[in-house]
Amino acid sequence: MRIVEVNNLNFSYDGRYKVLENVSFFVEEGDFLGIVGPNGAGKSTLFKLLLRFLKPQSGEILIFGKRIEEFRDWKSIGYVPQRLSVEHTFPGKVKELLFSVSHDKRETEYLIEYLKIGNILEKQFTKLSGGQQQKVLLAIALSSNPKLILLDEPTTGLDIHTLNHLINILLDLNSNHRKTIMMISHDIGTLLKYSNKILCLNRKVCYFGNPTGAIEFIEEVFGLRGILDGAS
């Protein structure tokens, strides 16, 4: 089943400069789609269009087979944003945040156990490390038991240990819990290694397919010829 289908999508913020041009791709149930591309390639904009924060000038987006204009079941999508502009004095504890989006106490307790965040529940979100914050955001995203999870650069700024831990969680969600994952990252090596599909975006789709065939196109887009040898 196709979870996401995008056909000839065009978007521009100012009506002139196209941030996305004729973008088409699809995501099937159980896919782990890695999205790569340089800064300003339209990756985060694509997520905002998929979440209906923005409306495209033209093109079609289908979510779970429904046209996005008619799609209402937003709780079946989990979203981990790229950058949170939370006020640095925000006093909310992790526990308060989790239970503000929780509809099922037992489900939330399972999530806390699953993500091993029981030790930080009483801490204020703004005082957590980057890795801990990412896990809390993932917990919030998973709180409605979504079938599709969108992650916008969740690995930025994480040390190698925290990065591996987060990737292992995502792989487990993907393979053992049948969650479909779409992840934007600049960590090309990680995406090539763990994704089953790659979307290389630079305002247009430069490549869409399996990771093995992606290297050549990614090298071209980033100007990295030879650097990614052996990455996959």
Next chain:
Amino acid sequence: MELLSYDFIQRGLLAGILIAVSTALIGVFLILKRFAFLGAGLSHAAFGSIAISFLINADIHLTTVIFTVLIANLIEFLTQTRKVPGDTAIAVIFSSGMALAVIILGIAKGFGENLFSYLFGNILMVSKEELLYSFFVFLLTISFLLIFYKKLLITTFSEEIARVKGVNISFINYAFVSLTAVVIVASIKAVGVILASSMVVIPAMTGILLANSFLMSLVYSCLISVFSVISGILVSFKYDLPPSGTIVGISILAFILSFVLRKLPLK
């Protein structure tokens, strides 16, 4: 204790406490949403509306509430549709309210003194109707927060996440700015147009600085706000000082004290 036997002191204290809780509660959300300046913008817009009410001899309370709620929704509309940045929209409204009042004062004579009394307010002059309005505002604020607490909390944290979680952001934001407008009109009587935003911002910021959770920031804000109002009224009466300035002065002292407390290993 003898002070408390006076009817007007009792009315002032009661109205002050009701307003203090309402302003403190909305203040926490406004600060964390980076919308703290909204209070100042709305109170100055309300001043323009008060001047119009005097000019056309209309009911001041009703006219000001309707006008201020409309203005609050206009600011939210301009911000949400990204036609104008939020702080710029507030600055324009702020200046427009004052300009309107100044023009009306210039063309119409005879009510200048009454109009100026709204600039600084006087909680000890609260009428029974105004006390009733304060009670209504208090009930409205508490009910709104009880009903929408979880949604307000996650919206304050991240509007994007809240939207994906199914929160109707538009409704929450418009309802919240409308509530803010209603609360601001009530606080004008307590501390006047100029200091109304202080009641919204200072105790709330103090509560946020002291608290180690969202819920406790609301509790501390209310306690500091109520303390400032009660002590402000009693001190101003005893030493013949203006109540509005004294209330705000005490809340500023509490704010400064909170910085010192934060440095101490108390948490």
